[in-house]
Amino acid sequence: MIMKNDIILAGVGGQGILSIAAIIGTAAVSRGLYVKQSEVHGMSQRGGDVQSHLRLSSRPIASDLIPTGAADMIISVEPLEALRYLPWLKKEGWIITNTKPFVNIPNYPPLEEVLATIASKPHHVMIDADEIATEIGSARSANMVILGASTICLDLPFEELEQAIRSVFGKKGEEIVHTNLSALRAGRDFALQHKNQA
Amino acid sequence: MQKMILLGDEAIAQGAIDAGLSGIYAYPGTPSTEITEYIIASKEAKNNGIVANWTANEKTAVETALGMSYAGKRAMACMKHVGLNVAADPFINSAVTGINGGLIVVSADDPSMHSSQNEQDSRFYGKFALLPILEPSNQQEAYDMVHYGFDLSEKYQIPVLFRITTRLAHSRSGIERKAKRAQNEMTLPGDLKQFVLLPAIARRRYKGLLGLQPQLENESENSGWNQYTDGPDKSLGIIAAGLAYNYLLENFPEGNIPYPVLKIGQYPLPRLWVEKIANECETLLVLEEGMPVIEEMLKGYLGNCLNIKGRLDGTLPRDGELNPNLVAVALGGKMIRGEEVPSLVVPRPPSLCAGCPHTDSYLALNEAMKVYGKGRVFSDIGCYTLAALPPLEAINSCVDMGASITMAKGAADAGLVPAVAVIGDSTFTHSGITGLLDAVISKSPITILILDNSTTGMTGGQPSAATGRIAEICKGIGVEEEHIRILKPLRKNHDENVKIIAEELAYPGVSVVIPTRECVQTLNRRMREKFKNKKTE
Numbered sequence: 001m002i003m004k005n006d007i008i009l010a011g012v013g014g015q016g017i018l019s020i021a022a023i024i025g026t027a028a029v030s031r032g033l034y035v036k037q038s039e040v041h042g043m044s045q046r047g048g049d050v051q052s053h054l055r056l057s058s059r060p061i062a063s064d065l066i067p068t069g070a071a072d073m074i075i076s077v078e079p080l081e082a083l084r085y086l087p088w089l090k091k092e093g094w095i096i097t098n099t100k101p102f103v104n105i106p107n108y109p110p111l112e113e114v115l116a117t118i119a120s121k122p123h124h125v126m127i128d129a130d131e132i133a134t135e136i137g138s139a140r141s142a143n144m145v146i147l148g149a150s151t152i153c154l155d156l157p158f159e160e161l162e163q164a165i166r167s168v169f170g171k172k173g174e175e176i177v178h179t180n181l182s183a184l185r186a187g188r189d190f191a192l193q194h195k196n197q198a
Numbered sequence: 199m200q201k202m203i204l205l206g207d208e209a210i211a212q213g214a215i216d217a218g219l220s221g222i223y224a225y226p227g228t229p230s231t232e233i234t235e236y237i238i239a240s241k242e243a244k245n246n247g248i249v250a251n252w253t254a255n256e257k258t259a260v261e262t263a264l265g266m267s268y269a270g271k272r273a274m275a276c277m278k279h280v281g282l283n284v285a286a287d288p289f290i291n292s293a294v295t296g297i298n299g300g301l302i303v304v305s306a307d308d309p310s311m312h313s314s315q316n317e318q319d320s321r322f323y324g325k326f327a328l329l330p331i332l333e334p335s336n337q338q339e340a341y342d343m344v345h346y347g348f349d350l351s352e353k354y355q356i357p358v359l360f361r362i363t364t365r366l367a368h369s370r371s372g373i374e375r376k377a378k379r380a381q382n383e384m385t386l387p388g389d390l391k392q393f394v395l396l397p398a399i400a401r402r403r404y405k406g407l408l409g410l411q412p413q414l415e416n417e418s419e420n421s422g423w424n425q426y427t428d429g430p431d432k433s434l435g436i437i438a439a440g441l442a443y444n445y446l447l448e449n450f451p452e453g454n455i456p457y458p459v460l461k462i463g464q465y466p467l468p469r470l471w472v473e474k475i476a477n478e479c480e481t482l483l484v485l486e487e488g489m490p491v492i493e494e495m496l497k498g499y500l501g502n503c504l505n506i507k508g509r510l511d512g513t514l515p516r517d518g519e520l521n522p523n524l525v526a527v528a529l530g531g532k533m534i535r536g537e538e539v540p541s542l543v544v545p546r547p548p549s550l551c552a553g554c555p556h557t558d559s560y561l562a563l564n565e566a567m568k569v570y571g572k573g574r575v576f577s578d579i580g581c582y583t584l585a586a587l588p589p590l591e592a593i594n595s596c597v598d599m600g601a602s603i604t605m606a607k608g609a610a611d612a613g614l615v616p617a618v619a620v621i622g623d624s625t626f627t628h629s630g631i632t633g634l635l636d637a638v639i640s641k642s643p644i645t646i647l648i649l650d651n652s653t654t655g656m657t658g659g660q661p662s663a664a665t666g667r668i669a670e671i672c673k674g675i676g677v678e679e680e681h682i683r684i685l686k687p688l689r690k691n692h693d694e695n696v697k698i699i700a701e702e703l704a705y706p707g708v709s710v711v712i713p714t715r716e717c718v719q720t721l722n723r724r725m726r727e728k729f730k731n732k733k734t735e
Contacts, residue, residue, distance in 0.1 A: 048548035062447035069534035
């Protein structure tokens with residue numbers, strides 16, 4: 001059977017979407033899958049909107065970019081940014097997003113409207129990743145909470161992602177690995193309880 | 199061996215290390231920066247004695263690489279597309295001098311201008327210089343082509359242009375490495391006048407370069423980087439160059455392309471294959487990332503005798519990068535999109551970081567400029583260009599590296615007094631020093647703010663050649679010492695800083711104000727390192 005996950009990662013420069021990409025990518029490579037991941041470097045990294053196209057497949061991948069209308073999921077660490085990439089999402093695609101806004105523009109739209117728009121989409125997981133991360137004692141691992149929530153849609157075994165966290169964060173010490181693993185599990189548990197499927 | 203997951207840029211760097219590189223020289227520029235960064239960070243490169251330097255600008259990078267080639271070793275110079283404008287002089291002339299050790303010049307184009315001021319196509323430079331061009335379509339090819347590129351360079355004794363675009367440069371994929379090759383020994387050129395481009399020698403060498411062209415075409419036909427794949431349906435033939443080939447494949451996931459396809463990865467164009475596809479097919483579709491270089495070559499000036507589709511007839515957009523959807527439409531398919539972006543989604547433009555010293559410099563400048571009115575501030579290329587946007591809206595130009603100082607001088611010559619230039623420390627050493635000399639010689643009534651954050655910020659914090667010596671450089675050029683003013687851009691110093699800038703604006707000669715405070719990004723990084731080291735002690 002052909003395995004294929006086309007993922008748009010979204011956020012604001014500096015929010016850590018590339019760490020999410022690195023962990024999913026590492027897990028996919030250990031499974032023997034093909035991976036392509038395009039990133040944004042340069043000017044936009046200064047607090048602008050950033051996105052990464054992450055493609056996993058059991059077959060060789062041609063394009064570095066995901067065609068519009070073809071992404072299986074949008075994983076976003078910021079709610080407004082989740083909506084920016086809707087043209088890429090296919091009809092039955094999932095939105096997994098943080099609900100905590102990153103407000104660095106004067107005209108940020110009313111948060112309740114942003115969240116209501118996301119909630120109106122058929123497949124979504126909305127999670128206050130910052131709050132969950134703070135609860136487990138590491139506000140900086142909100143991105144791992146989001147990654148954990150996304151595992152309910154990823155065609156990768158959960159243990160493989162845990163292993164990837166160990167290998168990516170291993171150099172930073174056991175404490176950091178432990179925190180990130182807790183964040184990952186907390187994200188998954190939340191998503192299993194709160195996923196919305198119309 | 200397990201595959202390495204590398205950015206296209208990193209694949210080029212690893213390819214160069216494995217292909218026997220001895221030296222790499224570059225000025226940082228998106229999307230090329232990570233090539234040199236990778237080699238600077240590589241323990242393997244360090245152990246092999248590979249020289250990896252950030253240079254003052256792209257011109258000095260190419261010249262230094264040419265010098266290493268003169269001495270027989272393999273060298274590489276890397277830059278973004280507009281950097282090749284700066285390096286055009288040595289680049290074009292290096293085609294005439296030829297090389298001794300293999301020489302590859304990498305130019306990273308930025309179609310759609312993600313982080314650039316234009317979307318020029320470096321392939322024009324290759325054609326202009328009469329040099330072969332390599333254009334990989336994926337990360338593995340990027341890796342492999344470096345080996346081939348050095349072979350090609352040494353076989354024909356000419357530099358090779360290596361052209362990539364943003365999406366390859368900044369996309370990761372798995373790479374299989376080749377066996378590692380030793381570096382060259384140092385050797386002098388066989389002819390010690392080879393590099394002396396006096397007219398009599400240059401004429402002879404130029405004829406030699408022209409004479410090579412049929413052989414270079416022959417290489418393009420046989421190297422394997424250009425591939426002709428036949429297809430049963432001859433109503434259409436597709437020429438796809440570099441990254442565009444991937445977008446073509448993306449539209450045929452089962453690999454069943456019904457049309458003949460010519461994949462281009464090496465220039466000059468392989469005449470044999472181009473003629474074959476043109477003769478066999480009713481219509482040609484040209485897919486290329488960047489400008490319509492191949493399409494124009496095929497069409498010529500009056501070329502209506504062939505039915506060619508591409509960027510010139512509107513089959514594809516004339517500007518911007520390609521993507522799988524645009525190629526689908528060019529192939530007669532439909533544009534497929536998900537839902538449109540909801541109207542409440544507003545743009546989130548990049549902005550200066552919280553605590554950035556540039557913000558404080560601009561707040562002081564804006565206040566000091568109030569009495570003169572808007573429209574007098576020429577600026578340059580760097581993070582500080584973001585001051586064009588709200589809330590600061592402090593600057594009126596961003597053209598090319600160093601243009602702030604020279605444009606301010608020109609405007610002052612026209613009567614716009616005072617005129618102000620704002621330039622970063624790294625941009626100043628890249629191309630600002632010569633302009634400052636012009637202004638000093640003319641005693642122009644301009645005020646130059648050299649925003650010194652001790653780094654090359656926009657590209658991620660590479661070292662800046664001017665750190666700690668800007669005031670000395672200005673003094674050496676002839677700026678009067680009492681009009682070189684160093685200040686610290688902090689909110690608490692605001693009133694004093696406004697006063698200093700106002701004083702210099704009033705001075706009818708060249709004055710230089712140097713707001714000096716480290717970039718918050720590099721400062722944070724340094725502090726984290728320090729903290730980490732303390733913890734492990």
